[in-house]
Amino acid sequence: MSALRIATWNINSVRLRLPLLADLDAALRPDVLCLQETKCPDELFPHEGIRALGFEHVMARGMKGYNGVAVLSRIPFTARANDPDWCMKGDCRHVGVTLALPSGPLDLHNFYVPAGGDIPDREANPKFAHKLDLIAEATAWFAQQAPLRRSVLVGxxxxxxxxxxxxxxxxLLDxxxxxxxxxxxxxxxMRAGDWHDALRHFVPAEQKLYTWWSYRAKDWEAADRxxxxxxxxxxxxxxxxxARHEILKPARGWEKASDHVPVMVEMTL
Structure with missing residues (x-):
């Protein structure tokens, strides 16, 4: 049995915030780090800087200016074959890999779901419709894969x-x-894949739990919204x-911080 640490972070531009990955690595020491909103086409992905941190295995799926996902790993993996192109948009919102662990393979899905714009109305807001459509497709697809075994979904x-x-x-209801x-x-x-919420596994539902604080807040920490x-x-x-989890709240105060903070879950496998 050995510990496996999987972290996830919406980095909000991997090239802009590449130096912060060293701070994340020092704080959490993840075996696998999943990034969202890398905002980087594949040919410009900073492989050299990431390998310098010890992540020898990298799979990036990106585009210029927005979206983009990546898996950085100290553990060898293979790309999952035949995962869907959600909503047939080719907009780099999911990457799936199979980690080669000593205890056996483990499937890992890294998602960046559309934010959905400002108006919660599918007819008036195509971005909101896209969000709901992607989730509907993912729901149906994972229902077909059930029962899932040795699978993790982050993002x-x-x-x-x-x-x-x-x-x-x-x-915030509206x-x-x-x-x-x-x-x-x-x-x-969640029900379709019979997924278990790993963060709420550790933090009871009646306790406040955040991973994102808006850039719009004058003092995000004092407001704590x-x-x-x-x-x-x-x-x-x-x-x-x-085994345990960690939400790296101090990362929200880093220089040139993302509005999201890294989240890590450790498992004993």
Whole structure:
């Protein structure tokens, strides 16, 4: 049995914030780091700087200016074959790999779900429609894969599903990321894959839990108006392997910080 640490972070530009990866690595020492919103086409991905941190195995799927996902790993992996191109948009919102662990292969999915714009109405807002459509496709696809075994799903899912995943449930009910239709969609996705919420495994649902603080806040720390937009889910057979978690809140105060902070889950496998 050995420890496996998987971290996820919406880095909000991998080239701009490459120096912060060293700080993340020093704080969390992840075996695998999943990034979202890399905003970097594949040919410009900073492989050299990332390998200098010890991540020898890298898979990036990116485009210029926005979106983009990547898996950085100290553990060898193979790319998952035949995963969908969600909504047939080719917009670099998912990458899947199979980690070659001593205890056996483990499937890892890294998602960046659309933020969905400002208007929670599919007819008036194509970005919101895209968000709901991607989740609907993922829900149906994972339902077909069930029952999942030795699987982990991480990423910026851009939905805070529970009452205490946001600073004010009442005030955010009509704000994109916490509307009832989004919450229902995300919970349907979880049920379809029979996923277990690894962060809430450690933090009871009645406690506040955030991973994102807006750039708009004058003093994000004093206001503490956060949301839990970043998630780690594990298949039911891995529930007993969950050992600990860490949300690296100090990262929100780093120079040139992302508005998201790194999230890590450690398992004993």
């Amino acid at each position: 910026d899912l851009n939905i805070a599903p529970l009452e205490h995943d946001v600073w004010s449930h009442k005030q 704000v994109v990321s916490h509307t009832p239709i989004e919450v229902e969609a995300l919970q349907g996705w 956060g949301r839990r937009l970043d998630h780690v889910w594990v298949s039911q057979d891995l529930r007993g392997a969950l």
